[in-house]
Amino acid sequence: MKQELLKKYSVPVPRYTSYPPANFFNDSFTAQSYKEAIIASNTQDPEHISIYIHIPFCYQLCYYCGCNSQLFRNDDTTNSYIEALKKEIRMVLPLLDHNRKISQIHYGGGTPTSQPVSVLKALNEIILSEFECIEDPEIAIECHPGYMDELYWKELLDAGFNRISIGVQDFNKDVLKASNRKETRTPIEDIVKILQEKNVPYNMDFIYGLPLQTPETFAETIKKAIELKPDRIVTFSYAHVPWVNELQKKLEKAGLPAIETKNKLYETAKQLLLEAGYKSIGLDHFVLPEDELYEAEQTKKLHRNFQGYCTRRTTGQVYAFGVTGISQLATAYSQNSKDLDAYIHMVNNGEYPIAKGYILSEDEQITRTVISTLMCNYAINWNSLAEELHLSTDRIKSALNYSQSMLNEFERDGIIEYDENHIMIKPEATLFVRNVAASLDKLITANSENRYSKSI
Structure with missing residues (x-):
């Protein structure tokens, strides 16, 4: 280039x-606006329902993260938050047409796997007890492998999750340390074996553009990923937005790669993945040829919502729950409060915890x-x-x-x-x-x- x-x-x-983009959302969008948008969404396309559940808690904060996350406070706060999540879900579900079907449930964070599997399973059951699903719905969760032992991985699969995103970010220990990211607790080979034995599709997520990454070290990371043969490999471009997350300034001190180097990181990974038989999808995904995303890309029917790349079969209007959650409806966006205490207080008072939104x-x-x-x-x-x-x-x-x-x-x-x-x-x-x-x-x-x- x-x-x-x-x-x-x-x-x-x-x-x-x-x-x-979300920076256009404004506070003239109210809880009443949200309720009206939900009701209207029942007769709008896409027809399917996609659920997003936000778990904001992390054991430690990675410096590169641009997501809405926060350190654990105490068990009381966490338990109060989970109960508020359940209440919010129960406030919204009655507004949805129950002839519609669930196509996706996605857990993001923060660190969703910071919660016991029993908590995640209970949240799933509230939703799945109310609605039928399409054939082969996607019930997915973002996993931080730094804190998950073998038993947790096995329990997670038994709880009904059928798409696993493993947040590796990089296999290089020095890069992880510079980014304040904990290494994988269970050997990655053992994690893959557990997933493969249950025939559960999984993707591995990586970030390029971090301190200490070189084309040579990132190539080693990608080669290792290829050997493990996940269904999808995702190479996210690091987004440097220190005005959103001040912790990113720590990465400036460690030294961010120049534009040319960052591009070389991506091009190196791309070449290795294509040579290994993966197919390029969108900005940052690489998938095996039998993946339905590749078929959608070939027929120019690839789609994307807040859950990521998807097909027309699995896409739906997104109804988000939890602090900072953004609902993505046919004609409106709605974002929940970013303040944890305010979110809990509003939900416990029977209010939709809306902070802002946008009508298109x-x-x-x-x-x-x-x-x-x-x-x-x-x-x-x-x-x-x-x-x-x-x-x-x-x-x-x-x-x-x-x-x-x-x-x-x-x-x-x-x-x-x-x-x-x-x-x-x-x-x-x-x-x-x-x-x-x-x-x-x-x-x-x-x-x-x-x-x-x-x-x-």
Whole structure:
């Protein structure tokens, strides 16, 4: 990749895990707004229900983390939080049409596996006792292997989880120490054996762009992952946002890799994974050829919600529970309070713990579909989108910041091919998809003061 292109396009742009990005949420969105949006969602697409449950607690805080997490206080606080979670779930479920089906349940954090398996199982049972599931729903959990012994892994699978995300981040001990990340407690080979014996699919998650990582050391990490042959390997780009998490400043002291080095980390991993038979999916996923995500990518039907990449079969509107949880509905976003005590207090008083949210205009709903399509499939076919949205191509483009001069610049730089009917990111330039997406976004071009992580 030409160094001048890396420098030119390594600028702050949204990650587009949602549209509009969460920094556009505002406090004019109230608990009543949330209730109305939930009721409206029953007649909107996608029809399926996707549940997100947030467990914020961690035994120690990793310096790189940009998630909403906090250190354990005491057992009383933790128990109060879990009871509030159950109450919040029971407040929302009656608003949902019970003819709809569960397609996903996902636990994130923080550290969801900081809780006893019995707690996680009880939360699942509240939901699953109320709704039927689609065939082969995804019941997934993010796991911190630094604190899980063999018995915990086995109990977790017996509790009904059928997709496991192992947060390895790096196998290099020095990198983990510099990032304040605890090493895996149970040998990774033993964890894999437990999962394989139960025939449970799993992915291993890694982060590139951390202190002390070099292309050579990261290659060793990826080679080890390939030997273990997880169904999916995820290579997340470290997002440096110290204004969100001050702990990230500690990584500055340890020394973050330059843009060129960070790109080399990714390219090294990508080459190794492709040579090993994995297929590239979206920005950061690599999957085995038989994975349904690969089939969706091949047919240009890959999708993404807050749970990550998914297929049209498994996607659903996301109903989030817990402190900071963000619900992702057809026409609205809603975020719970970020304050743990306030969250518990509001739920115990029978209030929806809403802090802020966003109602999407028609133009923004169109833009969301366009950007999601581009981010997932690296291509936009305007005629196909027009058919999907029941709109003219002119109407779709009018909702966007559709600029031929900007598209011409991307084309000159070798990033895209385009004409009046399509835009396609070139295979060697997928690293710049966030830049192309941002160029189509009226909100971002009109609000340049918002701060984001760099695209590379």
